[in-house]
Amino acid sequence: MASQLTQRxxxxxxxxxxxxxxxxxxxxSGYYPDESYNEVxxxxxxxxxxxxxxxxxxxxxxxxxxxxATCYSPRGGNYHSSLGTRCELSCDRGFRLIGRRSVQCxxxxxxxxxxxxxxxxxxALPFITSGTYTCTNGVLLDSRCDYSCSSGYHLEGDRxxxxxxxxxxxxxxxxxxDIDPPKIRCPHSREKMxxxxxxxxxxxxxxxxxxxxxxGTITRVTLRGPEPGSQFxxxxxxxxxxxxDRAYNRASCKFIVKVQVRRCPTLKPPQHGYLTCTSAGDNYxxxxxxxxxxxxxxxxxxxxxxxxxxxxxxxxxxxTPMKINVNVNSAAGLLDQFYEKQRLLIISAPDPSNRYxxxxxxxxxxxxxxxxxxHVTIIELVGQPPQEVGRIREQQLSANIxxxxxxxxxxxxxxxxxxxxxxxxxx
Numbered sequence: 001m002a003s004q005l006t007q008r009x010x011x012x013x014x015x016x017x018x019x020x021x022x023x024x025x026x027x028x029s030g031y032y033p034d035e036s037y038n039e040v041x042x043x044x045x046x047x048x049x050x051x052x053x054x055x056x057x058x059x060x061x062x063x064x065x066x067x068x069a070t071c072y073s074p075r076g077g078n079y080h081s082s083l084g085t086r087c088e089l090s091c092d093r094g095f096r097l098i099g100r101r102s103v104q105c106x107x108x109x110x111x112x113x114x115x116x117x118x119x120x121x122x123x124a125l126p127f128i129t130s131g132t133y134t135c136t137n138g139v140l141l142d143s144r145c146d147y148s149c150s151s152g153y154h155l156e157g158d159r160x161x162x163x164x165x166x167x168x169x170x171x172x173x174x175x176x177x178d179i180d181p182p183k184i185r186c187p188h189s190r191e192k193m194x195x196x197x198x199x200x201x202x203x204x205x206x207x208x209x210x211x212x213x214x215x216g217t218i219t220r221v222t223l224r225g226p227e228p229g230s231q232f233x234x235x236x237x238x239x240x241x242x243x244x245d246r247a248y249n250r251a252s253c254k255f256i257v258k259v260q261v262r263r264c265p266t267l268k269p270p271q272h273g274y275l276t277c278t279s280a281g282d283n284y285x286x287x288x289x290x291x292x293x294x295x296x297x298x299x300x301x302x303x304x305x306x307x308x309x310x311x312x313x314x315x316x317x318x319x320t321p322m323k324i325n326v327n328v329n330s331a332a333g334l335l336d337q338f339y340e341k342q343r344l345l346i347i348s349a350p351d352p353s354n355r356y357x358x359x360x361x362x363x364x365x366x367x368x369x370x371x372x373x374x375h376v377t378i379i380e381l382v383g384q385p386p387q388e389v390g391r392i393r394e395q396q397l398s399a400n401i402x403x404x405x406x407x408x409x410x411x412x413x414x415x416x417x418x419x420x421x422x423x424x425x426x427x
Contacts, residue, residue, distance in 0.1 A: 059083075061080070065116070067116075095119055099114050101115070119141075131147060131155065144160055147160070181251035187205045191258040192258070193261075196284050198283075200259065204228050263282045264284075268316075277289070282306060284306055290317045297322045352382050
């Protein structure tokens with residue numbers, strides 16, 4: 001019996017000694033009740049099943065979610081889970097196979113490997129500065145993400161990107177660029193009248209309104225022209241402002257400052273006279289005084305003013321020939337005729353060849369000293385008795401008046417001298 005067990009090799013030996021007491025039977029323990037207690041029994045171990053390719057179903061049926069298993073059985077036909085069947089695994093579009101691409105049904109009734117289909121995804125796109133994007137299907141295959149920029153910015157680069165089968169996004173990341181200039185609005189143009197007796201006007205205005213179309217940051221605003229509150233001369237003046245944003249875009253605006261001067265018609269000097277005026281001579285507030293040449297008296301208003309209505313006050317005076325009476329009894333009577341009328345110059349010289357006499361006459365002829373012959377009336381005392389001559393223009397003076405005049409000049413008998421009497425001065 002022992003030799004038979006060795007030859008078969010499929011049995012395992014279990015030796016049981018007969019105890020002195022009756023053994024207890026336990027179901028499934030290998031012990032069997034028997035009245036004989038001195039025999040040994042052997043239990044046979046179950047054998048592995050023999051491979052039978054004819055069994056139609058050996059392994060469990062493969063079911064790949066979001067994929068497909070293409071199987072080839074040795075038996076052919078529809079025996080796709082029988083022993084020895086080989087299956088090629090694949091995934092639907094948008095999914096990626098993780099695991100074995102090919103598996104086989106083994107004698108252990110198990111497949112030689114595992115696999116599953118994982119949905120393909122692209123990485124999350126980063127946000128772009130001053131912009132955003134919206135996607136049709138998140139980060140999944142074929143999802144399209146469209147980019148847009150904030151107000152004031154322009155998109156440079158790809159406007160859309162698509163999640164591709166290799167898990168990458170098409171194209172490249174765009175950028176939002178500030179290329180719009182800032183918005184600037186200047187104050188309105190203004191017009192102002194010059195102040196009385198002035199040819200300028202002081203003009204004020206508020207600064208321009210500036211706003212950036214992108215991030216709202218204005219880095220610099222420059223002014224080309226006078227500052228607010230400056231004195232502006234007559235005419236039109238262009239004031240220009242320029243604003244710069246952070247991206248160095250710029251925008252400009254301008255307005256006009258116009259200064260007007262009220263002007264009166266140009267006055268004409270009187271015949272045998274002249275005018276002296278303040279300021280420009282014809283602007284609002286200017287005053288013009290009328291003067292007559294030497295030997296003429298002014299009759300009428302001495303001065304006129306340019307009014308805001310652009311008309312002159314008063315009416316123009318006239319210059320009439322001055323009536324000088326040389327047939328008087330004294331020098332005082334002669335000089336009284338010039339009181340409060342015009343300047344009087346008395347020139348005394350020993351003879352007409354005297355160099356001081358010639359110098360004074362020359363200076364008056366050329367207005368070198370700020371006066372000329374039309375500004376004054378001249379009394380000339382030239383020569384020595386008995387050939388001395390005194391005259392006012394062509395009118396001759398008597399000898400006694402000549403003597404009194406020279407006496408008033410300090411007895412200038414042998415030298416050149418001169419004396420002045422201004423308007424309103426008493427001789």
